[in-house]
Amino acid sequence: MSYLTLEKVGKIFGSSSVVSDFDLAVERGEFVSVLGPSGCGKTTVLRMVAGFERPSFGSIRIGGEDVTVQPANRRRIGMVFQAYALFPNMNVRDNVAFGLKVAGMDRRAIAGRVEEMLSLISLGHLAERYPYQLSGGQQQRVALARALAPRPKLLLLDEPLSALDAKIRVSLREDIRRIQRELAITTLFVTHDQEEALSIADRVVVMHRGRADQIASPLEIYNRPATRFVAEFVGTLNLFDAEMAQPGVLRFAGLNVETPMALTCRADEKIVVGLRPETLSLERRTEDDLSVTGTMLSTSFLGAVIRAQIDVDGRVIRLDMLNRGAGRLPPIGETVELRFSKHDLLVLSN
Ligand code: ADP
Numbered sequence: 001m002s003y004l005t006l007e008k009v010g011k012i013f014g015s016s017s018v019v020s021d022f023d024l025a026v027e028r029g030e031f032v033s034v035l036g037p038s039g040c041g042k043t044t045v046l047r048m049v050a051g052f053e054r055p056s057f058g059s060i061r062i063g064g065e066d067v068t069v070q071p072a073n074r075r076r077i078g079m080v081f082q083a084y085a086l087f088p089n090m091n092v093r094d095n096v097a098f099g100l101k102v103a104g105m106d107r108r109a110i111a112g113r114v115e116e117m118l119s120l121i122s123l124g125h126l127a128e129r130y131p132y133q134l135s136g137g138q139q140q141r142v143a144l145a146r147a148l149a150p151r152p153k154l155l156l157l158d159e160p161l162s163a164l165d166a167k168i169r170v171s172l173r174e175d176i177r178r179i180q181r182e183l184a185i186t187t188l189f190v191t192h193d194q195e196e197a198l199s200i201a202d203r204v205v206v207m208h209r210g211r212a213d214q215i216a217s218p219l220e221i222y223n224r225p226a227t228r229f230v231a232e233f234v235g236t237l238n239l240f241d242a243e244m245a246q247p248g249v250l251r252f253a254g255l256n257v258e259t260p261m262a263l264t265c266r267a268d269e270k271i272v273v274g275l276r277p278e279t280l281s282l283e284r285r286t287e288d289d290l291s292v293t294g295t296m297l298s299t300s301f302l303g304a305v306i307r308a309q310i311d312v313d314g315r316v317i318r319l320d321m322l323n324r325g326a327g328r329l330p331p332i333g334e335t336v337e338l339r340f341s342k343h344d345l346l347v348l349s350n
């Protein structure tokens with residue numbers, strides 16, 4: 001049985017349903033990211049797991065035990081929030097020791113555990129500092145150490161990196177993952193940042209309006225999005241309206257493409273075809289390449305990648321090429337052939 005399971009969990013605030021039919025099974029030691037736009041219910045899910053909110057429906061189990069109505073202080077959960085919730089009047093050492101004192105651990109054991117945690121986050125040299133004397137990234141490290149010190153059963157992180165600068169955000173997320181692996185602690189990590197979710201997690205839950213649209217590995221979320229929402233929220237996507245010209249033949253952008261995808265959809269559903277910018281090319285790559293004609297509009301230099309904006313029938317299509325591989329870019333206004341493989345088509349309905 002999975003270590004953490006949410007079964008048909010729902011939450012109603014007043015008359016609005018904020019989370020519904022939420023199923024999730026997390027294995028012991030797994031790192032799962034909960035990804036979605038602001039307001040989709042991520043924090044509410046986390047608060048229900050922590051015991052700060054009681055589900056209106058469904059059940060939650062941790063380590064085989066039904067905790068649906070168990071109070072937060074009996075769940076042994078470590079939490080880290082976006083705002084550095086350190087105790088401002090305590091130094092780093094005392095912040096990290098806090099949960100251990102509450103648990104009644106003896107002083108020598110506390111001292112040992114605190115040293116261990118400080119070395120884990122590489123802040124042993126700052127043990128005497130107070131929170132106001134630390135950078136945002138250092139404060140979040142301390143918050144992490146404080147959450148982990150009492151050996152919680154679960155680690156829950158709610159947008160822990162969102163307030164930090166881009167560089168610190170990346171290095172701290174790598175540290176969080178390293179520490180999580182070292183301790184093999186089962187972790188739920190909430191974020192609205194798709195790159196963060198894909199890069200850090202074993203599996204990602206993409207939330208949309210209180211529901212889990214897809215739960216899968218980062219690669220699968222990106223390469224095989226289950227819904228149009230997932231496809232558009234994760235990564236960049238070019239979309240074309242499409243229709244089934246006849247069974248097995250998809251028509252879009254003036255093309256008729258035989259598709260192996262058995263797409264069954266209701267008459268009132270619209271089909272769209274998505275293409276990721278990096279699957280498009282201005283050069284012919286294989287005999288079977290499909291192509292549409294467009295006009296170069298502009299280019300943006302993104303560092304590793306150069307992104308071209310190309311007009312195809314009044315629609316702006318984005319194409320990415322590696323900086324090294326770019327060669328000469330067609331000038332603005334030039335007519336170009338956009339080439340792609342039918343295997344890269346994401347056929348989606350809504
Ligand atoms: P997220 O973390 O994804 O941004 P939240 O879980 O914080 O989303 O909130 C989801 C929705 O639930 C929002 O519309 C929010 O306003 C509403 N909500 C959250 N907490 C409460 C509450 N205690 N009372 C009423 N509405 C709430």
Ligand code: MG
Nearest residue numbers: 042043044158
């Ligand atoms: Mg939130």
